[in-house]
Amino acid sequence: MLYREAGDFKTSYRADGQTFPIRLDRWAYYAAIAVAFLIVPFIINDYWASAVFVPFLIYAIAALGLNILTGYAGQVSLGTGGFMAVGAYAVYKLMTAFPEISIVIHILLAGGITAIVGMLFGLPSLRIKGFYLAVATLAAQFFLVWLFNKVPWFYNYSASGQINAPERTILGFAVSGPAASASTKYLVCLVFAFVLAWVARNLTRGTSGRKWMAIRDMDIAAEIIGVNPLAAKLSAFAVSSFFVGIAGALLFSVYLGAAEVGEAFGINKSFLVLFMIIIGGLGSIFGSFAGAAFMVLMPVLLKNLLVGGFGWPTDLAAHIELMIVGALIVFFLIAEPHGLARLWALTKEKLRLWPFPH
Amino acid sequence: MDQMIFAAEIFLNGLMTGVMYALVALGFVLIFKASGVFNYAQGVLALFAALTLVGIQQGQVPFAHMINAVFGTHVEHFGWTVPSVLAIILTGAVMVLLAFLIEKLVLQHLVGQAPIILFMATIGLAYFLEGLGDVMWGANIKNLDVGLPQGISESIEGVTANWFGYGFFIDRLDIWATVIAALLVAALVAFAQYTKQGRAMRAVADDHQAALSVGISLRFIWVMVWSIAGFVALVAGIMWGTKSGVQFSLSLIALKALPVLMLGGFTSIPGAIVGGLIIGVGEKLFEFFIGPMVGGATENWFAYVLALLFLVFRPQGLFGERIIERV
Incomplete structure (x- = not known):
C-alpha cells in the first residue's frame, strides 16, 4: 500500500517529469546515494574495493556509454575495448606530459579524445547498418590495439611496452599509483559514475535521446520526420565514446595502475561490456548498473564457490565459469530479452497493484 | 625482380590462407542464409570439433579433469586409440547431436x-562451447594428425626453381586444404541445387512463412543446416588444427572470417570464397610491402579496415543481396 503514486501530488511540470515519480523510489534512490557516498567509503577495505566496488563503478560507466550507442541509438558496437584503450593511453600521455595539471581534467580530456576517435570510427555507420556495422566496429578494436602496441610514442618508449600510472593526487589524496587508498579510489570512481549517470539520464530523456531512439527504431522514418541522421548517429558515437573513454582512463589510472594493451583492452573486454548491457537491459540507465554489477559479482561468487567451496582447481573453475556465463546469457535472452531492467520494471508494476491485483 | 618473385610466392600462400578463411566463412553463410542467424559461434564450433576429434582419436576420457577433481581419481585415457576415419565419423555424429541440441534448447525459443x-x-553459445570444450577435453595445446601430408611441397619447389631460379615454399597441407575446400564447396552447391532437402533449404532461406505454408519443416531444416555448419566447422578444424595445433586461438579464426563475410556479402556462397581469397592475398601482400614500414603484424587489422573501406562504397558486400529499405 505504500508503493503508490496516489497522494503524491505533482504541482509543477518539473515534478511531473521527474525520474522517480513514486515517493518510495525517490527515498530509495536518496538512501542509496547516501549510503554510497557517506557510509561505504569509511568501511571499505582493499579486497572489496579491488574485487567488487571499483570495477563495478568503472564498468558501469562503460556500460552506460555502450548503452547510449547500442541501447538508445541502435548502433551495435564491438569496439568498446579499443575505445577504452584510447581513453587509457590518452590519460597516460596527458598525465606524463602535464604532471602539474589535475588528473580530473586529464580524465575528462581523455574522454574528449576518445569521443573524437569514436566519431571517426562512427562515420561508416551512415552507410553501413546492422551486422555489417557491428563487424565494422571490430576494425576499430583491432586497429587501435595494434596501434598502441606498435607505436612506441604511445607508451613513452618504455622497454616493456606497458604503461604505468604515475602517482597523482586530488585535494592531497593520492588517487593513482601504489599509495592510493581503497576509499579514495572508490570515491573518485563513484563521483564519475554518479555524475555521468546523471548526464546520461538527462541526455536520453531530452531532445538528443529522442532523436537517438527515433534512429534506433527506424532510421529512414526518423529522417523523414526531420531527424538528421548524421548529427544523431555521430553524436551518439561521440557521447558513447566519451563515457567509454573515461571508463578506460579510470580503469587504467585508478584500478589497474599498469596495463598492456592487448591484455587489458582486448576483444574480450568489448564482449564483456556488451554482455553487461544485454543482461542489464538495452536502453536503460538502471540496466547498465545492474548488468555491470551482475557481471562483476558473478565471477567473484563463482570463484569463491567453486575454488573456495568445492576446492576445485582454478583452471577448471575458470572453464566452468565460462560455461555458466555463456549459458546465463542464452538463458537471459530466452527468458527475458530485455534484461534485468525489465524484470525490475515488472516488479514495480506488480508492487503498485499489491495487494489487490485487480 | 627478386621482390616480385617473393611477392608471387606470398601471393600463392595468401591464396591458400584465403581458402582456409573461406572455409570458415562458408559455415557462417550457410546458417545466415537458412535461418537468418548470424552465428558468431562458428569459430568455436571449429575448435570444439577439433578438440573432440583429438579426444576421440587418442581415447581421452571426457570431463577427466572434472571427474578427478570431484572424486579424487586419476583417470585420463581409456587406453585405446581410434583410427582417424572412425574418429572423424564419430566427431561428425557429435556435431549433429550438438546441432540438434542447439536447435532444441536455444533457437526454438x-x-x-x-x-x-x-x-x-x-555469442553466449560460443562462450558456453569454449568452456565445455575445455572442461571436456582439457585446455592444453594438442597435436592433431589425421594423416594429411605436411611439409614443403618438393615438386612445386622444383618446378619454380627451374622457372625463376628460386624455389617457392608451399606447404603440402595448404594444397590439400585447397583441394578439400573446393570439393566441399562443389558438394554444398550441388546439394543446395539438386537435392530435395537442398531445395527446401533454399526455400526457407527465401521466406520462412512461405516455406512453412508449403509443408517444409522449419525445425528439420534448421537442424540440418546447423549440422552442415558443424561439418564444415569440423573440416575447418581439421585443417587449422593440423596446421597450428588445437588450441584456443583456433576459435579466433571466426574473427578472421567476419571481414571475409563483409566483403563477400553475408548471403552469398561465391562471395565467401572470393572474399576469402581477396583477404588472404591482400593481408599477406600488405604485410610484405607495407608491414615493415609500420612495424609489422598488420594482419591483425588489415582485413577489417579493407572490409570497412569497401563497405562504405558497397554496403551489401560484393555479392550480397541488394539491401532495400522501406518505411
Whole structure:
C-alpha cells in the first residue's frame, strides 16, 4: 500500500517529469546515494574495493556509454575495448606530459579524445547498418590495439611496452599509483559514475535521446520526420565514446595502475561490456548498473564457490565459469530479452497493484 | 625482380590462407542464409570439433579433469586409440547431436526475436562451447594428425626453381586444404541445387512463412543446416588444427572470417570464397610491402579496415543481396 503514486501530488511540470515519480523510489534512490557516498567509503577495505566496488563503478560507466550507442541509438558496437584503450593511453600521455595539471581534467580530456576517435570510427555507420556495422566496429578494436602496441610514442618508449600510472593526487589524496587508498579510489570512481549517470539520464530523456531512439527504431522514418541522421548517429558515437573513454582512463589510472594493451583492452573486454548491457537491459540507465554489477559479482561468487567451496582447481573453475556465463546469457535472452531492467520494471508494476491485483 | 618473385610466392600462400578463411566463412553463410542467424559461434564450433576429434582419436576420457577433481581419481585415457576415419565419423555424429541440441534448447525459443538478439545468443553459445570444450577435453595445446601430408611441397619447389631460379615454399597441407575446400564447396552447391532437402533449404532461406505454408519443416531444416555448419566447422578444424595445433586461438579464426563475410556479402556462397581469397592475398601482400614500414603484424587489422573501406562504397558486400529499405 505504500508503493503508490496516489497522494503524491505533482504541482509543477518539473515534478511531473521527474525520474522517480513514486515517493518510495525517490527515498530509495536518496538512501542509496547516501549510503554510497557517506557510509561505504569509511568501511571499505582493499579486497572489496579491488574485487567488487571499483570495477563495478568503472564498468558501469562503460556500460552506460555502450548503452547510449547500442541501447538508445541502435548502433551495435564491438569496439568498446579499443575505445577504452584510447581513453587509457590518452590519460597516460596527458598525465606524463602535464604532471602539474589535475588528473580530473586529464580524465575528462581523455574522454574528449576518445569521443573524437569514436566519431571517426562512427562515420561508416551512415552507410553501413546492422551486422555489417557491428563487424565494422571490430576494425576499430583491432586497429587501435595494434596501434598502441606498435607505436612506441604511445607508451613513452618504455622497454616493456606497458604503461604505468604515475602517482597523482586530488585535494592531497593520492588517487593513482601504489599509495592510493581503497576509499579514495572508490570515491573518485563513484563521483564519475554518479555524475555521468546523471548526464546520461538527462541526455536520453531530452531532445538528443529522442532523436537517438527515433534512429534506433527506424532510421529512414526518423529522417523523414526531420531527424538528421548524421548529427544523431555521430553524436551518439561521440557521447558513447566519451563515457567509454573515461571508463578506460579510470580503469587504467585508478584500478589497474599498469596495463598492456592487448591484455587489458582486448576483444574480450568489448564482449564483456556488451554482455553487461544485454543482461542489464538495452536502453536503460538502471540496466547498465545492474548488468555491470551482475557481471562483476558473478565471477567473484563463482570463484569463491567453486575454488573456495568445492576446492576445485582454478583452471577448471575458470572453464566452468565460462560455461555458466555463456549459458546465463542464452538463458537471459530466452527468458527475458530485455534484461534485468525489465524484470525490475515488472516488479514495480506488480508492487503498485499489491495487494489487490485487480 | 627478386621482390616480385617473393611477392608471387606470398601471393600463392595468401591464396591458400584465403581458402582456409573461406572455409570458415562458408559455415557462417550457410546458417545466415537458412535461418537468418548470424552465428558468431562458428569459430568455436571449429575448435570444439577439433578438440573432440583429438579426444576421440587418442581415447581421452571426457570431463577427466572434472571427474578427478570431484572424486579424487586419476583417470585420463581409456587406453585405446581410434583410427582417424572412425574418429572423424564419430566427431561428425557429435556435431549433429550438438546441432540438434542447439536447435532444441536455444533457437526454438528464440523464433521471431530480433536478429541482434539471436546474434547475442550465439555469442553466449560460443562462450558456453569454449568452456565445455575445455572442461571436456582439457585446455592444453594438442597435436592433431589425421594423416594429411605436411611439409614443403618438393615438386612445386622444383618446378619454380627451374622457372625463376628460386624455389617457392608451399606447404603440402595448404594444397590439400585447397583441394578439400573446393570439393566441399562443389558438394554444398550441388546439394543446395539438386537435392530435395537442398531445395527446401533454399526455400526457407527465401521466406520462412512461405516455406512453412508449403509443408517444409522449419525445425528439420534448421537442424540440418546447423549440422552442415558443424561439418564444415569440423573440416575447418581439421585443417587449422593440423596446421597450428588445437588450441584456443583456433576459435579466433571466426574473427578472421567476419571481414571475409563483409566483403563477400553475408548471403552469398561465391562471395565467401572470393572474399576469402581477396583477404588472404591482400593481408599477406600488405604485410610484405607495407608491414615493415609500420612495424609489422598488420594482419591483425588489415582485413577489417579493407572490409570497412569497401563497405562504405558497397554496403551489401560484393555479392550480397541488394539491401532495400522501406518505411
